[in-house]
Amino acid sequence: MRGVVMHAPGDVRTEELEMPVILEPTDAIIRVTATCICGSDLWPYRGAEAIRAGGQRMGHEYIGVVESVGGEVARIRPGDHVVGSFVASDNTCEICAAGYQSRCVHQVMMGSVGTQAQYARIPLADGTLVVTPGELPADLIPSLLAASDVLGTGWFAAVAAEAGPGKTVAVVGDGAVGLLGVLAAKQLGAERVIAMSRHADRQALARRFGATDIVTERGEEGAARIKELTGGLGAHSTIEAVGTQESMEQAIRATRAGGHVGFVGVSHDVALDGAEVFFSSVHLHGGPAPVRRFLPELVDLIFQRRIDPGAVFDLTLSIEDAAEGYRAMDERRATKVLLTTD
Amino acid sequence: MRGVVMHAPGDVRTEELEMPVILEPTDAIIRVTATCICGSDLWPYRGAEAIRAGGQRMGHEYIGVVESVGGEVARIRPGDHVVGSFVASDNTCEICAAGYQSRCVHQVMMGSVGTQAQYARIPLADGTLVVTPGELPADLIPSLLAASDVLGTGWFAAVAAEAGPGKTVAVVGDGAVGLLGVLAAKQLGAERVIAMSRHADRQALARRFGATDIVTERGEEGAARIKELTGGLGAHSTIEAVGTQESMEQAIRATRAGGHVGFVGVSHDVALDGAEVFFSSVHLHGGPAPVRRFLPELVDLIFQRRIDPGAVFDLTLSIEDAAEGYRAMDERRATKVLLTTD
Numbered sequence: 001m002r003g004v005v006m007h008a009p010g011d012v013r014t015e016e017l018e019m020p021v022i023l024e025p026t027d028a029i030i031r032v033t034a035t036c037i038c039g040s041d042l043w044p045y046r047g048a049e050a051i052r053a054g055g056q057r058m059g060h061e062y063i064g065v066v067e068s069v070g071g072e073v074a075r076i077r078p079g080d081h082v083v084g085s086f087v088a089s090d091n092t093c094e095i096c097a098a099g100y101q102s103r104c105v106h107q108v109m110m111g112s113v114g115t116q117a118q119y120a121r122i123p124l125a126d127g128t129l130v131v132t133p134g135e136l137p138a139d140l141i142p143s144l145l146a147a148s149d150v151l152g153t154g155w156f157a158a159v160a161a162e163a164g165p166g167k168t169v170a171v172v173g174d175g176a177v178g179l180l181g182v183l184a185a186k187q188l189g190a191e192r193v194i195a196m197s198r199h200a201d202r203q204a205l206a207r208r209f210g211a212t213d214i215v216t217e218r219g220e221e222g223a224a225r226i227k228e229l230t231g232g233l234g235a236h237s238t239i240e241a242v243g244t245q246e247s248m249e250q251a252i253r254a255t256r257a258g259g260h261v262g263f264v265g266v267s268h269d270v271a272l273d274g275a276e277v278f279f280s281s282v283h284l285h286g287g288p289a290p291v292r293r294f295l296p297e298l299v300d301l302i303f304q305r306r307i308d309p310g311a312v313f314d315l316t317l318s319i320e321d322a323a324e325g326y327r328a329m330d331e332r333r334a335t336k337v338l339l340t341t342d
Numbered sequence: 343m344r345g346v347v348m349h350a351p352g353d354v355r356t357e358e359l360e361m362p363v364i365l366e367p368t369d370a371i372i373r374v375t376a377t378c379i380c381g382s383d384l385w386p387y388r389g390a391e392a393i394r395a396g397g398q399r400m401g402h403e404y405i406g407v408v409e410s411v412g413g414e415v416a417r418i419r420p421g422d423h424v425v426g427s428f429v430a431s432d433n434t435c436e437i438c439a440a441g442y443q444s445r446c447v448h449q450v451m452m453g454s455v456g457t458q459a460q461y462a463r464i465p466l467a468d469g470t471l472v473v474t475p476g477e478l479p480a481d482l483i484p485s486l487l488a489a490s491d492v493l494g495t496g497w498f499a500a501v502a503a504e505a506g507p508g509k510t511v512a513v514v515g516d517g518a519v520g521l522l523g524v525l526a527a528k529q530l531g532a533e534r535v536i537a538m539s540r541h542a543d544r545q546a547l548a549r550r551f552g553a554t555d556i557v558t559e560r561g562e563e564g565a566a567r568i569k570e571l572t573g574g575l576g577a578h579s580t581i582e583a584v585g586t587q588e589s590m591e592q593a594i595r596a597t598r599a600g601g602h603v604g605f606v607g608v609s610h611d612v613a614l615d616g617a618e619v620f621f622s623s624v625h626l627h628g629g630p631a632p633v634r635r636f637l638p639e640l641v642d643l644i645f646q647r648r649i650d651p652g653a654v655f656d657l658t659l660s661i662e663d664a665a666e667g668y669r670a671m672d673e674r675r676a677t678k679v680l681l682t683t684d
Binding site: 094095098099100102103105231232233243245248256257258263266267268269270271272273274275277278279280281282283284285286287288290 | 436437440441442444445447573574575585587590598599600605608609610611612613614615616617619620621622623624625626627628629630632
């Protein structure tokens with residue numbers, strides 16, 4: 001089968017790989033219908049994260065059709081159309097039961113498996129996969145794929161930020177996750193959603209997803225602008241979807257005392273000043289999103305065509321052209337790249 | 343009148359000071375019945391915080407009797423027996439209404455007023471002061487005084503940590519705030535309360551307040567011990583009541599994914615590693631406690647004699663002997679010192 005391997009920063013290739021096989025009786029093998037490139041895949045691409053020696057299989061987002069299942073898989077059957085989270089989880093342990101499937105005691109990061117490929121092994125299939133109501137309509141494929149990570153992550157950020165009725169929500173970051181944070185905040189009933197973006201196309205998508213205001217300032221000025229828009233107090237809820245020192249500070253400073261910051265940008269070289277966090281009086285919550293918690297609801301919203309998160313994909317390529325997809329995202333020519341596997 | 347002034351690290355004196363007067367029409371003047379020395383007063387005492395040039399009035403905890411009120415004070419009357427928070431607040435602004443009176447848009451830190459004195463000016467008296475049901479019974483004075491800060495702060499930490507039924511709560515710090523965090527967690531219905539302490543007398547008080555377990559290990563070992571006691575997962579809720587790098591890391595590492603850390607130790611030279619906070623998946627909330635939010639309930643619990651937070655005072659001195667009180671706390675001969683003003 002064909003799959004994507006990163007050999008060095010900037011060096012991504014589509015190669016012939018061995019077909020995955022059932023390794024554990026709780027595994028399933030799926031034929032990947034569609035996969036995509038994540039903003040977090042750019043960290044190693046840009047040399048900001050180590051790459052496994054000998055080449056690293058890439059990808060952790062996926063929708064597909066179940067080919068085969070291990071002997072202990074009870075709920076998932078061959079032929080099922082499925083979507084799963086970027087973290088495999090048993091969905092039964094105490095941590096999963098509390099809604100933190102991304103930190104399941106048996107968690108397997110799908111990035112270690114690699115789903116930018118024609119087939120993938122899904123560990124803990126019963127806990128990880130959500131069966132869709134019937135075959136995947138072609139026009140819903142991007143949205144269902146988005147549910148696998150970026151939508152689920154934006155949704156978690158909005159939930160962590162306690163977006164809801166009567167709330168003003170600020171969103172730091174206009175990548176796919178930030179934009180879907182806008183969508184989530186709107187869906188959760190936020191009164192006002194302020195997208196922070198300097199790019200006309202992303203601003204337009206933010207508006208389409210429900211942003212009521214756009215702020216182009218960043219850093220200190222961005223936080224000051226949010227305060228200005230909120231009677232000097234700051235947003236009730238802020239979604240942080242970047243993961244840098246500046247974006248975290250911007251998020252904390254844009255939020256009122258007693259407000260909530262939901263942060264889902266993977267932290268890179270961030271050090272939070274204890275005194276600043278203390279005197280900010282905000283709630284901080286984030287981390288790897290427990291996408292599995294939200295998947296059934298998200299799949300439902302997508303099948304009801306009440307949300308259209310697939311709009312974040314602005315480039316679709318064959319998996320054979322994955323290298324161009326990475327380049328396009330690295331150069332910000334694309335927000336999010338969908339890879340077809342036919 | 344007599345009051346306490348800090349002139350330099352280690353140099354605390356009780357001096358003759360001018361009587362406070364009404365400066366704003368929202369002020370009240372109270373005769374201080376009792377005041378006390380706070381763990382946070384030790385930061386400048388130990389040279390870890392600057393001291394105002396010319397001498398700094400000390401103290402932010404107080405109970406007393408109202409002497410006079412300004413022209414715009416409507417709810418508080420001369421003769422009222424009152425307790426207030428260490429932050430004066432209007433209790434009507436949007437931030438107060440959300441329960442964050444310690445960050446009121448008109449907040450006045452009582453430490454800038456100085457309540458280790460025979461009389462004190464209380465700004466925003468209507469919003470700040472809670473009238474007790476009648477005169478203060480002598481035996482309840484320590485408990486009511488504790489409500490002014492250490493009890494309210496420990497209570498906020500337990501609420502921020504979402505202590506409650508079915509929860510295991512770990513408490514980092516065995517000073518007055520940590521011990522009252524134990525009491526609060528117990529009152530809020532926690533199933534198990536693990537106090538982290540190496541001192542026999544503080545362990546005994548923690549037990550009296552409701553601790554079910556004592557852990558003597560600190561730092562990495564302390565966090566590991568908490569995990570051991572909680573099936574490898576960590577506490578649901580952790581109260582941090584110290585404010586150092588080690589104590590914050592200990593608190594975060596002792597908490598399970600999805601759990602809550604309530605931190606109220608005033609951060610000094612703390613830098614939180616972004617990646618660690620991210621991958622911990624905990625909720626972080628803390629800061630200056632909005633004691634005013636809890637005061638009516640706490641006063642009620644104290645008058646019903648259902649809680650005895652005054653037990654944290656293990657030394658009572660005249661305000662004339664304040665210097666000895668500071669020394670005793672600095673040398674850990676006392677947990678918390680009550681100062682009488684007669």
